[in-house]
Every structure is written in C-alpha cells, then in structure tokens.
Amino acid sequence: MVNIQNQINNVIQKRREQLPLIEAHIQQVRDVEKALNELNSALANLVNHPKATDQLRVYLRDFQQYPFRQWIASSLDQLSHVQARLQRETINIGVSGQARVGKSTLLQTIAGLTEEQVPTGTGIPVTAVRSRLRHSTTHSRAILTLHTFETFRDQILEPYHKELKLSSCPTTLVDFESFNYSEPNILGDNAQHSSIVLLERLRKMQKALPSYSADLTGETREVNLEGLRSWVAYPTNEEEKNPNCPRRYLAVRDVLIECRFCAKDVENLTVKCETYFNDNGGRKDQSAALVEGIQKLYRDLLFAVRQEIDSATNKPEILIQYHPIDTIGCVEIKDARWIKESESLGFQAEYRVRPPRHLCPKGADGLLISICRQIVSLEKDKKRVFFSRIWRWFTDEDEKLKKAIETLQAKNFGTRVKHL
Numbered sequence: 001m002v003n004i005q006n007q008i009n010n011v012i013q014k015r016r017e018q019l020p021l022i023e024a025h026i027q028q029v030r031d032v033e034k035a036l037n038e039l040n041s042a043l044a045n046l047v048n049h050p051k052a053t054d055q056l057r058v059y060l061r062d063f064q065q066y067p068f069r070q071w072i073a074s075s076l077d078q079l080s081h082v083q084a085r086l087q088r089e090t091i092n093i094g095v096s097g098q099a100r101v102g103k104s105t106l107l108q109t110i111a112g113l114t115e116e117q118v119p120t121g122t123g124i125p126v127t128a129v130r131s132r133l134r135h136s137t138t139h140s141r142a143i144l145t146l147h148t149f150e151t152f153r154d155q156i157l158e159p160y161h162k163e164l165k166l167s168s169c170p171t172t173l174v175d176f177e178s179f180n181y182s183e184p185n186i187l188g189d190n191a192q193h194s195s196i197v198l199l200e201r202l203r204k205m206q207k208a209l210p211s212y213s214a215d216l217t218g219e220t221r222e223v224n225l226e227g228l229r230s231w232v233a234y235p236t237n238e239e240e241k242n243p244n245c246p247r248r249y250l251a252v253r254d255v256l257i258e259c260r261f262c263a264k265d266v267e268n269l270t271v272k273c274e275t276y277f278n279d280n281g282g283r284k285d286q287s288a289a290l291v292e293g294i295q296k297l298y299r300d301l302l303f304a305v306r307q308e309i310d311s312a313t314n315k316p317e318i319l320i321q322y323h324p325i326d327t328i329g330c331v332e333i334k335d336a337r338w339i340k341e342s343e344s345l346g347f348q349a350e351y352r353v354r355p356p357r358h359l360c361p362k363g364a365d366g367l368l369i370s371i372c373r374q375i376v377s378l379e380k381d382k383k384r385v386f387f388s389r390i391w392r393w394f395t396d397e398d399e400k401l402k403k404a405i406e407t408l409q410a411k412n413f414g415t416r417v418k419h420l
Contacts, residue, residue: 015086026079033072119233128249129232136258145254148218211246322418325363372409
C-alpha cells in the first residue's frame with residue numbers, strides 16, 4: 001500500500017499547483033476594480049460637465065448606483081478564501097457523530113494524547129469544546145481562542161433562550177448575572193422534560209459565571225497540554241457534586257492542539273461487502289439493514305441538520321445522501337492462524353478477492369454523479385447579472401469541463417445510493 005504520508009503530500013502538492021490560477025483570477029478582479037475606479041472618476045467629471053444634459057446625468061447616476069464595488073469585494077473575499085485553503089500545509093479531516101461513540105478515543109489513538117487533552121468517559125458527554133488537532137514536530141501545546149461576552153451570548157446563551165422561548169437574551173454580563181432563571185413557571189405549563197434539562201443547564205452556567213467571566217476576553221492563549229482538561233471537558237459526575245462546580249470551558253470558543261502524532265500510518269477502514277452487498281462478488285444482501293443502521297447511528301445529527309434548515313430564514317439547499325463505497329471488491333479469508341509473537345499471539349491470514357478476482361471499486365460513481373448534479377443545478381439557478389457576465393468572460397470557462405459535468409449528472413444512480 002502506498003504510504004499515507006506520500007498520499008497526503010501529493011494532495012497538498014496538487015493544491016499548490018492550483019494557486020497560480022487563483023492568483024491570476026485575483027489579479028483580474030483587481031484589474032477590473034482599478035478600471036472601475038477610473039471609469040467612476042471619468043463619469044463624475046462627465047456629470048459635472050457644463051454640456052451634460054439633465055437626462056444624461058440621470059442615466060450616469062443610475063449607472064453609478066449599481067453595486068459593482070460590493071460584487072468586486074465579495075469576489076476578492078471568496079477568491080482569497082480559496083487561496084488560503086490552497087496554501088494550507090495540512091489536510092483537515094472532520095470527526096462528527098453521536099456522543100459516546102468513540103470520536104475522542106479515535107483521536108487519542110492517532111495523536112497519542114491522554115484524558116487531559118482529549119477527554120473520554122462513560123455514560124455522559126465529556127468533550128465540551130470543538131478541538132482541532134494538528135501534527136507538529138516542533139510544538140506540544142494548546143492554543144485557546146476565548147469568547148467575548150458577545151460571542152458567548154450569540155453562540156451559547158441565545159440558542160438556549162430561543163429553544164426555551166424565554167424573554168430576550170441578556171445583552172450584557174451584568175444582565176446575565178441577574179437574569180431570573182428560577183422564576184416560577186418560567187417554562188409555562190406542561191413543560192417537556194428536554195426543556196427542563198436545558199433550563200437546568202442555563203442555571204448552572206449562570207451559577208458558575210465567576211469561574212469563567214474573567215476569561216471572556218476574546219484573546220488567544222497558549223496553555224500546557226497537561227492542564228488542558230479543565231478548558232475542554234464537562235465536569236465529571238463527582239465534580240458536579242460540588243455546589244460551586246467551575247465551568248471554565250464555557251469561555252472557550254475553539255482549541256488548537258499541536259503535538260507529534262504517534263500514528264504514522266492510519267489505514268482505511270472498509271465494510272466487507274460479502275456481508276452487505278451482492279453487487280460486487282458477495283453472496284448476501286444486507287444493504288437495507290446497513291442503511292437502517294447508519295440512519296439510526298446518525299439520527300441525532302440528521303435531525304439537527306434538518307432543524308437548522310427548517311429554522312433558517314433563507315433556507316439553504318442541502319442534500320443528504322448515503323453513498324456506501326467499496327474500494328476493493330468482495331474479499332474473503334482463505335486461511336487464518338494465530339502465531340506466537342514473543343509472549344503474545346498475533347493474527348495472520350491470507351485473503352483472496354472473490355470472482356471475477358480483480359479489484360473492482362463500487363459506489364464512488366454515485367458520489368461523483370451527485371456532485372455533478374449539484375454543480376449543474378447551481379449553474380441553472382445563477383442569475384446572470386452584468387458583473388457576472390463580465391466575470392465569466394474574464395475567466396474563460398472551460399466548455400469541455402462543463403460538458404463532462406453535464407454528461408455525468410445525467411447518469412442514473414446505482415441501487416446503493418439512498419436519500420436520507
């Protein structure tokens with residue numbers, strides 16, 4: 001198997017190769033910006049020209065009302081964002097899922113960290129702060145990005161108030177400190193259990209305010225990995241028994257952990273198709289049970305995403321699909337044995353690919369078709385305004401790529417793809 005590090009380096013190198021194209025686009029937009037400034041200057045002189053008619057002045061002023069500058073600023077912002085992503089020296093992988101399914105344990109294994117940095121536990125959620133882990137050969141540290149009271153209010157307090165349908169959210173630290181969350185019947189009659197739980201969390205946040213209010217500075221702060229747990233973990237059951245339990249994690253918006261990863265290679269994990277699929281050499285078909293299990297496993301995540309979509313003012317078009325991908329074909333064990341390795345036993349096996357006995361990836365085409373359909377849909381929905389036409393003329397859109405995408409999006413999904 002090709003070394004994982006080589007694959008990562010290849011991806012990063014291919015990203016860098018796209019930089020000149022983005023930089024050329026940025027320069028083109030800046031050239032347009034410069035030309036527009038010169039045009040505006042000339043139009044201003046023309047408006048003030050003694051021979052200019054009133055009707056011409058109206059036309060010129062109407063033209064100057066077009067938001068060209070905003071479009072240019074938006075384009076530069078988006079291109080700069082792409083440029084920054086292409087300049088990254090890392091590949092970022094998100095780990096998302098239900099509580100108590102092993103996300104933190106996986107990260108501990110890869111990074112060689114302990115309970116102090118990536119806490120785990122049983123029975124209750126433990127990780128309280130979004131954490132980013134970065135492999136580093138020079139640093140062993142955590143960099144905290146702290147909330148201001150404004151971001152704490154917007155990202156933590158306000159969602160609670162909206163969910164519980166409480167009165168307006170506190171606007172200052174003093175307002176939060178004095179807010180009466182113990183007001184009788186604050187949730188109204190027949191409050192649901194989930195609402196009662198959320199209200200109790202708010203009360204605990206308020207009571208613990210002295211433990212984190214001084215940290216609501218908005219600054220970045222470097223801390224030792226050995227003392228990180230209090231910044232990123234919920235209190236343990238034992239700690240909750242303390243009536244003045246501190247909750248310093250509430251002041252933390254984000255944490256970046258830099259350390260040397262101990263896992264030099266992390267291999268891909270695949271589902272054995274001989275159990276679940278019969279379209280690639282397998283003898284059974286339990287695909288329905290697999291998709292049902294996936295929906296059950298990610299039920300809370302799917303529910304949260306749909307809730308976000310339904311509550312959005314401008315509803316985003318989000319497509320949630322299930323694409324099981326088999327990267328090899330049906331693999332079975334020909335022979336297996338336990339062998340003695342010093343004082344322990346090791347597993348050794350020989351494998352074969354079931355007939356037709358060649359590597360046969362399945363399922364990735366469905367993902368590609370889905371992406372192409374989204375691209376075509378977005379292109380159709382675009383409103384071609386004046387600036388957009390200028391932009392497309394500058395960028396010289398590749399017609400071959402456009403035709404290839406349209407051809408791919410017209411293909412049918414296989415039987416594996418499900419809409420969730």
